[in-house]
Every structure is written in structure tokens, then in C-alpha cells.
Amino acid sequence: MSRRAFALATLSALTTAGCEAATSGTARTGRTGSRGPGGGGATGAPGARALTEMRGVWMATVENRDWPSRPGLTAAAQHKELTAHLDRAVRGRLNTVILQVRPTADALWPSPYEPWSQFLTGTQGRDPGWDPLGTAVREAHARGLQLHAWFNPYRIANHTDPSRLAAGHPARTHPDWAVPYGGKLYYNPGLPAVRAFVQRAMLDAVARYPVDAVHFDDYFYPYPEDGETFADDEAYESHRGAFDDRAAWRRDNIDRLVREMAAGIERVRPGTRFGISPFGVWRNATTDPLGSDTDAGAQTYDDLYADTRRWVREHWIDYVVPQLYWEIGASGADYATLLDWWARLAEGTGTKLYIGEALYRAGAAGADGRPAAWQDPAELSRHLALAARHPQVGGHVFFAAQEVATDPIGAMKRVVADHYARPASPPR
DSSP: OOHHHHHHHHHHHHHHTTOSOOOOOOOOOOOOOOOOTTOTTOOOOTTOOOOBOEEEEEEOOGGGSSSSSSTTOOHHHHHHHHHHHHHHHHHTTOOEEEEEEESSSOBSSOOSSSOBOHHHHSSTTOOOSSOHHHHHHHHHHHTTOEEEEEEOSSEEESSSOGGGSOTTOHHHHOGGGEEEETTEEEEOTTOHHHHHHHHHHHHHHHHHSOOSEEEEOSOSSOOOOTTOOOOOHHHHHHHOTTOOOHHHHHHHHHHHHHHHHHHHHHHHSTTOEEEEOOBSOSOBTTTOTTSBSOOOSOOIIIIIOOOHHHHHHTTOSSEEOOBOOSOTTOSSSOHHHHHHHHHHHHTTSSOEEEEEEOGGGTTOHHHHTOOGGGGSTTHHHHHHHHHTTOTTEEEEEEEOHHHHHHOTTSHHHHHHHHHOSSOOBOOO
16 A cells, blocks of 8 residues: 555544544655665765764653653753753764653643653643753754654553542543553553544644654553553453454554554644654564564564564554664674564665664673673674665664763764764754
8 A cells, every 4th residue: 555545544544533633635755865875874985975864862751761860950951951962962973862752641842631741840740831842843953953752652650550640630530541550550552542542642742843753662562561461351342343362453453553643643744754663573483484583582563562564564654763772693682683684674665774772781781780792882883884784774773862971881982983974964
């Protein structure tokens, strides 16, 4: 199915389902720029053709991981920290910041649907006195950076107590929407009303601000917890339709979210891209011969009910950033093996491939027993050199902004020296 036909069909389905009216007939264009000959991490000779490649960094706000450094800072202090991160990205010749703007069913903009994020002020629902997302878009664009708005569709809270949520929070107004699991609270993806609501909440930001892309990470259905069951029996019985297999029904719920969100983005702000950053293993080959030659403990298809392979092959999304957070030669999940698998998958699909890189692991081996490879400042640079052999790879995204700032063993400095000697334009 063409992207135009897909968008029209999905918009029609959205209207039928009772979502906001969708009348635009414009197709999603997949505007992501293509990588030139020798692109990727190639530095090229002076005067050579200008590079276009993804050089991105994730900036997580959940639990104040990257920014703001702590809740309760003044608006001026938060703004100063934000611009410091953006300036640092420019100095490192990065060109894209992926900012987490809806970490836990909350907002870093004045949303009419969900409360202000507690990670700004320390109290969910309290106005921080400024507009972080609007400011981030403006400041990023002023520096020549792209700003991708990163949303978590279904995570409500990192606890299971609805009474701790802000008064009027949708999960309190609709307690039947929420499922406690693994010590956290999630919206139930099996409820059509939930799917429609989370899209409206996210699309509000797209309508308000000229973000360059909408971005999801790897959280769909939650990662499995031993001895726990995700309590969606009632939703399954009420909304299963023709499905007689719960796993297939759950995957369909997530497929619908992805298709409908793509169409919604096109309707609200045509040309804005849509990208997803999944866990790096779709399925192990021992589970499915189409899978990768890995032995990973989690598989997105089976455990998160996210058919990431289908999204790429059918070009439902504009770009994919698999989180290849392993070292070259890793037992069970070798970076090189997964790089090959994703490159073959993306080839010819129209879905752009960027690689998610575990900068956070560099220099962190001691306390948590991570492999010795991550004590070598050159490990990440070798990743980029290996990826440059694959013409399907259009760049890299680094997790995360705090490690770009601290760079404890100089791994990011080595990447910049080896691969980012010249600036590169971001894909469009």
C-alpha cells in the first residue's frame, strides 16, 4: 500500500473510531534526507559534498535523568541548563536533540489534556512559569538543531498509587483506564478510548509547535515481570473482535496506535516525521528464522507486543532507531550481528535507519559488572566505523545528554574526533 493510500485509509479509520475528524488527504512524505555516498561517520575531504546524516542525542526528563538536573529549579535556571545542553550538542557537531516531553502521562507544555510534569517543579500539575517545549523548539532551531518531541504513550507513573497523581488527572477520572504492573502504572493499550486519548494528548503538542519529528521509544506494553500478569482480561473480552489469541490482539493494538499516530501527525502538521526507537531485538532466530542470530532475553514482538519489523517493512514510520546497546562481539547480542540485521531489514523500505548508541555504558563497567569493552574509549568509535560500511545506516543517536556532558572516559570526544570532523546537516 502506498503512503498516500495508507494515510487516507488510516484517517478514515480514525474518524470511524470516534477520534478527532481527519479530513486531510495529504500523504506522509517521509521527508528524511538520504545519506550521500560515503555518508554515515565519514569526515570527507575539505570541499567535499556536504554531509547529511543523523547525529542525535536523547535528552530524558523522566526522574530528572538528564534535564532539568532536579525538580524545583527556577524557570531561569531550567532555561540555562537547557541551553547549555543545546550549546554542547552544537560544539560536538550533533544536529538533533530528542527531548522527552511526555515522560509519565504529563506534559512539558501547557496541555489541556494532562498535568504539568512533576519533574519540572516537584509537584505534578504545578505551572513551572514558562513553556519548556516551546522554548526548546525555538532555542534548538536558533542553533541549527532539529528538535524531536519524544513521547511515552502509555506510562502513567513510576508507582501504582493513583491518589498520588494530580487532581483531575485522566487516570483518576478514568480509573478503569489504568493497570498497575511491575510497580508502575500504565494506561491499558487494549482500550480504544485510551488509544484515542493518548493520541489527542500527544498531537496537541504537534499542533502547537513546529517540532521536526514525533518520537516514541521502546515502551509499549511493559517489559515482562516474573510472576506478574498484565491485567487486561476485561479489555480483551470486550474488544478482542475476531482475535482468539491475546498476543496477536495486543500486537494489533500497538499496530493501530502506530498507524493512527502517523496519520494524525500528517493531519495536524503535514511533513513532520515520525520515528520510533525500539529495543534492538525484534525476535531471536531460534524463535523465528526471520529474526537475528541472537539470544536476547527480551524480544519486542513477543514481550512488548511491538512488531517493529512490520513497521519498517511497511513504512508506517519515517525512521527507526534500534537501541543497539551492546558491544561488538557481545555474547547473546553482538552489535555487529544486529547492525547487519537492521541494515538488511531497512534496505529498500523507505524507512530511514539510524542506530541508537549506548554512550551511557562507556566507562560504567566497574560498579555494575558491564563488559570490559565499555572501558575502552574507542568502543563507540568502532561502532560508527562499522556502521559506515552499511549504506542503509543514515546516522546515530546517543543515549544520553548527561553523558555527552560528562563523557567520563572521553568516548564521545573520540567519536567527534574520528567521525564528526565536519558538521553535517540533519536529515529532513
